Amino acid sequence: MAKILVVEDDPEMGTLVERGLTDEGHDVTLVRDGNAALGQALGEDFDAAAIDVMLPEMSGFEVCRRLRELGKDLPVVLVTARDAVDDRVFGLDSGADDYLTKPFAIAELNARLRAHLRRRAAGTPTVAQAGTVRLDTVAVRATVRGRDLPLSVKEFSLLRFLIQGSPEPRSRSAVLEEVWGSSEHFDPTIVDQYVSYVRKKLAAADADVAIRTVRGVGYALDVHHP
Template identity: 40%
Template sequence: MRVLLVEDDLAISAAIARGLEAEGFVTDAARDGVSGLWMAQETEFDVVVLDIMLPGMSGYEVCRRLRQVNTHVPILMLTAKDGEFDEADALDLGADDYLTKPFSFVVLLARLRALLRRNSATREPLLGSGDLRLDPSRALCWRGNVEIALTAREFALTEFLLRRKGHVVSRAAIAEHVWNADLDIDSNVVEVYIGYLRKKLDRPFAASDISTVRGLGYRLEDRPLTVIDIPK
């Protein structure tokens, strides 16, 4: 999952980014409203965390303009203000939720996951290929009827590959979307995590869905979905 964080307080921004990345999110940060709006329009994000009091352009205006061109991305607004009229203004402009500073990171994470679950109701809830299934909203993975435990980073990599199943994805694309474009991720790290997935998703089930395309990257095979009984 990719998050856009628009927050001008460097300490708050860094703390939120560290927490989200530890939970497997890829986080892009903007320090002002103008940059935040531009990034939100140029890149596809799963959710936007938007401060209201921003230099250059207020969070209210960013939200309003973003809703004119993107009606689907969930927006969670942050503010140091505390009042029902501020909350009403944010929601009226198109925000999906509202959190007042100071706040607990645990609460922020729960709100974001709730927004992602709500937003996923309008899309296909499960990703899959053959008998492999991934539920992004519940962070669960199965091969057949066997649930597979994945770390946050392994889950993010599996989701990235499944969303592009049948297509070759480069190491650079994987590093950018599963880690972060700003991080110094060399190709060996990607190879190591591909190896982790093969050990968990393929080998125990005599499968070979994740293939290496020499000189180009990796591909998760796009196989016809098989009928399986997903545990609830």
């Protein structure tokens, strides 16, 4: 069981999220605005937070930024109806760990929170590196030879998981469990799609790292030494 802070100003949505997380076994505190969220976070230690972006008085972006300034390093999932790339980037730059777009299934929110909580409990290293590719898991920033490698949250998490498992291959089910939080609620072909996205970006950045398909198993990371 984890202590989860939920920040949602819509009463119906807030109740729905609270019930869904409680049914999962979590201890949930629901507040309606950003100021209340900061007050709760200062008074209690939470294991994770799900924060709506469009809040009265203070946006979810600002709440997340202030939590980080206060030294709160709990996993934060921003929840919003806005799906523009700039919004997602702004959210991650504010210190969020993940970004979930409405409408969403409560099972997916639960899955993402489980994945973040599992990584925190395992003490995931703050830097993952393979060849010229470097991932800063705190800033959620990827670079190749010091130059930014633009990755979505899921692409970043996928590449990090492959780097940490290298040179052993990772199965699709293992990737789903780690990156998407569950191998039951997602089609395994989504892993193939995201591997394709990351491959193209690594190639475009002239990285010395490539993702290799291991037939009948999954995927592994190869570093090409000169």
